Amino acid sequence: MNVRIISTQPFLDQKPGTSGLRKKVAVFRQPHYLENFVQSIFDSIAAPQGATLALGGDGRYYNRTAIQIILKMAAANGFGRVLVGKGGILSTPAASCVIRKYQTFGGIILSASHNPGGPDGDFGIKFNSGNGGPATETVTEAIFARSKAIGEYRILDAPDVALDEIGETMLGAMRVQVIDAVSDYAGLMESLFDFAAIRNLLAGGFQMKFDAMHAVTGPYAQEIFTNRLGAPAGSVANAVPLEDFGGGHPDPNLTYAHDLVEALYGADAPDFGAASDGDGDRNMILGRRFFVTPSDSLAVIAANATLVPGYRKGVAGIARSMPTSAAADRVAQALNIPCFETPTGWKFFGNLMDAGKVTLCGEESFGTGSDHVREKDGLWAVLFWLNILAARKQSVESIVREHWAKYGRNVYSRHDYEGLPTEAAQGVIQHLKGCFTDLAGVRLGQYTVKFCDDFSYTDPVDGSVSKGQGIRIIFTDGSRIVFRLSGTGTEGATLRVYLEAYEADTSRHHLDAQVALADLIRIALQVSELELRAGRDKPTVIT
Ligand code: VG1
Ligand code: CO
16 A cells, blocks of 8 residues: 655644634645645644554544544554444544543544534534643644645555454554453443442432533433433433534534533423533533533532542542632632642643642533543543432432532633634733733722633643633722633634622522622623624623
8 A cells, every 4th residue: 555645735824722623514624725734733743653543533523534534644653553432433522532542642632512513514623632631722722833834745546444343454564453442441330339328329219411512422421321320211311422513503502502501400300410512621500490600610520529439549630621610729729739720721720730740630611531531521521410310319400509608609701702703802801901000009990800811721730821811800899890702612603701700698608609690791882882893792601
């Protein structure tokens, strides 16, 4: 079999965002587009001859085509072995698990996460390093730099590899091993959680509903909840992964997981509901007629960690992304452990976990995880909650209310303004930056501005600095408004407005977040001049 060396021209838009390169499928289908980016990865990571790579994606449209191209390119670039998920599918946390378990050099994950799929939808690709985590900014910047200078790529002239049965095939001198990642992943979960206690809970009439949203977690959820934990049939909904996610938007939040929300808020609601996203790294947790914010979920998980076998020894530290509420900080303080505030995106947690500084990490965007892998992990979070519920024998709502009574409530919400003209969105950010000095010390409604800045992070492990990570307006009582532009979208710009107010008074804990935050919401609109600059006074999505 021949290695072909194809000459190519650089594309200038291959800059990875918050989580890899995400573009419309039509963009990826342009001749050489995917190949250029894959070769840029290979040229930047300096894998030794014969190295092993993990490979898989969330199963969305174009996954199969892309997997075949990447396999042939890996063979032509000197890899010795590639571990591929059956059918070319791996959830993002399972990919991280595979990289770590088989100690591969790294992995390529094909996913646009919660973005819609299908021929008119989105596609994405990212590289994860040997620790199982998303490549650091230093690596993604090197890949981007290479993509702007690339002149050729290497690909093996060979027929497609069969990927639907477990087994091995040779592709030139490279071995392609199709693996059963579901069982690797389920085994890891079984090593962390008290499956016997959860099995008892589910056998005792406790009802759960997990919505896989026709995305990648279906087979993992069936194996874990149905086969290993004995959940009754019907506990896992939409379990068959589809290339277009059934036309849905596989984002587990109150807006897009509406069927699940309706079930949990309806008559005869189950005790517990959960959902995961396109690539299986996000989670939403619901109790009967009760929504747990992701920020609160991280805090509750941290406060209850020692109830779970894998975390019985305690938590070394917690990390949360900057826009995530400070609920976890209060738990860290009570436990006398460090709490780190990082920029948005899981790639910033890897160094902290590798150095043993943190055990648990979380983001307000429905992402929670621990050092068992180096990605956020949707099913892990669901199992963590089930384990806590089995140990405490209380409802989700009463666990969260008790938590608030003890630590106070960090009332929280995120308002997304999607599909804004890019210039208008950047104009809002520029305008806010220009207001920093004028705003300091100013009283707005019941709040007084303590300071404003553009968040910058210095990694405590490698000293790298990441600037421009979000505009913060911090008030004297700890309440905050944060503005940042999304780095995962593929159309126009999305402005995210994060709102947080601390409430110690238990008698106000029952308030709906939008009511409790009304003042801050008004201030955010006023200060940002959003209506004037972008023609919007209402968000597209509220989480
Ligand atoms: C969003 C979230 C961020 C998350 C990222 C990837 O990024 O806000 O917290 O890490 O998605 O998650 P952005 O730049 O659009 O705000 V996933 O599940 O899309 O890989
Ligand atoms: Co995701």
